[in-house]
Amino acid sequence: MPQAQTAQLSATTNVAATNVNVVVQAVLAMALGLFVVGVVGFSHISAVHNAAHDVRHANAFPCH
Amino acid sequence: MSVFRSIVFSAVLAGLVAGLATTAVQMVGTVRLIQQAEVYEKKPEAPAPAASSMPANAPAPGTSGHDHDQHQIAAAAHDHGDAWEPEAGFQRNAFTAGASVLTAIGFALLLAGIFALRGRPVAWREGLFWGLGGFAVFVAAPGLGLPPEVPGQPVADLTLRQTWWIGTACATAAGLGLLVFRREPWAAMLGLGVIALPHVIGAPQAPVGTTDVPTTLAHSFVVAAVLTGLMFWALLGVLTSIAYARFSRS
Numbered sequence: 558m559p560q561a562q563t564a565q566l567s568a569t570t571n572v573a574a575t576n577v578n579v580v581v582q583a584v585l586a587m588a589l590g591l592f593v594v595g596v597v598g599f600s601h602i603s604a605v606h607n608a609a610h611d612v613r614h615a616n617a618f619p620c621h
Numbered sequence: 622m623s624v625f626r627s628i629v630f631s632a633v634l635a636g637l638v639a640g641l642a643t644t645a646v647q648m649v650g651t652v653r654l655i656q657q658a659e660v661y662e663k664k665p666e667a668p669a670p671a672a673s674s675m676p677a678n679a680p681a682p683g684t685s686g687h688d689h690d691q692h693q694i695a696a697a698a699h700d701h702g703d704a705w706e707p708e709a710g711f712q713r714n715a716f717t718a719g720a721s722v723l724t725a726i727g728f729a730l731l732l733a734g735i736f737a738l739r740g741r742p743v744a745w746r747e748g749l750f751w752g753l754g755g756f757a758v759f760v761a762a763p764g765l766g767l768p769p770e771v772p773g774q775p776v777a778d779l780t781l782r783q784t785w786w787i788g789t790a791c792a793t794a795a796g797l798g799l800l801v802f803r804r805e806p807w808a809a810m811l812g813l814g815v816i817a818l819p820h821v822i823g824a825p826q827a828p829v830g831t832t833d834v835p836t837t838l839a840h841s842f843v844v845a846a847v848l849t850g851l852m853f854w855a856l857l858g859v860l861t862s863i864a865y866a867r868f869s870r871s
Binding site: 576586594604610613 | 623625651652704705706707713716717720721723724726729730731733734737738740760763769771772776779782783787842849
């Protein structure tokens with residue numbers, strides 16, 4: 558009985574660890590996505606602004 | 622394949638296709654209107670045309686470049702000095718395509734990340750609705766206070782507008798999340814309240830200024846930009862869900 562309980566506990570821990578792992582990877586990927594959108598759409602660097610100018614206007618990102 | 626790699630691969634694939642398709646639509650829609658507006662932006666000395674008249678032709682070569690040195694609107698005057706800018710024509714359009722694809726990949730990373738967090742397969746139809754959620758969060762809600770604008774229209778301070786834009790997108794995402802994922806009445810009320818809040822606070826207002834950009838041109842641009850946004854998000858939602866389903870299985 559204690560053995561079965563231990564096995565169950567270990568399985569639960571594994572599932573929890575996998576879930577945490579998935580969450581960390583997904584959140585990292587989402588942060589990378591926001592960073593890319595931030596640079597293309599919101600950077601104040603003039604060259605970046607000029608390169609992405611038409612896309613900023615078309616996407617209704619604030620531009621001048 | 623690790624979850625991170627599945628997300629990145631599917632986002633790059635979906636972003637590439639959706640970004641290029643959107644660029645093709647932009648070339649006949651928003652980009653054409655931006656170039657028409659730049660004729661007014663770049664000619665401060667020219668007599669103001671009648672509000673209803675549109676430029677007869679696309680701008681002549683050399684006039685479609687965006688030169689911030691010649692902004693005619695005092696409020697929007699913005700001196701970029703001699704900062705690099707792409708040459709009019711192919712180079713400029715190539716950068717537009719590149720920026721479109723990068724934006725699409727960025728947003729697809731967000732969508733695929735959500736699909737990974739769902740912990741179960743997301744079918745194309747559910748992907749479509751996530752895409753429409755993206756449209757509400759990143760186009761409809763910020764666009765209500767800060768409508769898509771062609772160059773040359775009077776605008777408020779850039780940082781203020783960017784802050785309001787990002788705040789509105791976050792509030793709309795949080796509000797929609799509460800509405801969709803919580804079933805309690807308090808969540809519905811709070812969700813609606815959070816969605817309305819940035820609009821109650823109000824977007825930064827443009828100072829009173831005159832512009833030669835015809836109202837019809839500005840209005841056509843709002844319609845073109847919002848419709849392109851709708852197409853972009855619907856396509857990105859569907860493509861990302863299909864791509865992520867494939868990559869996460871392998």
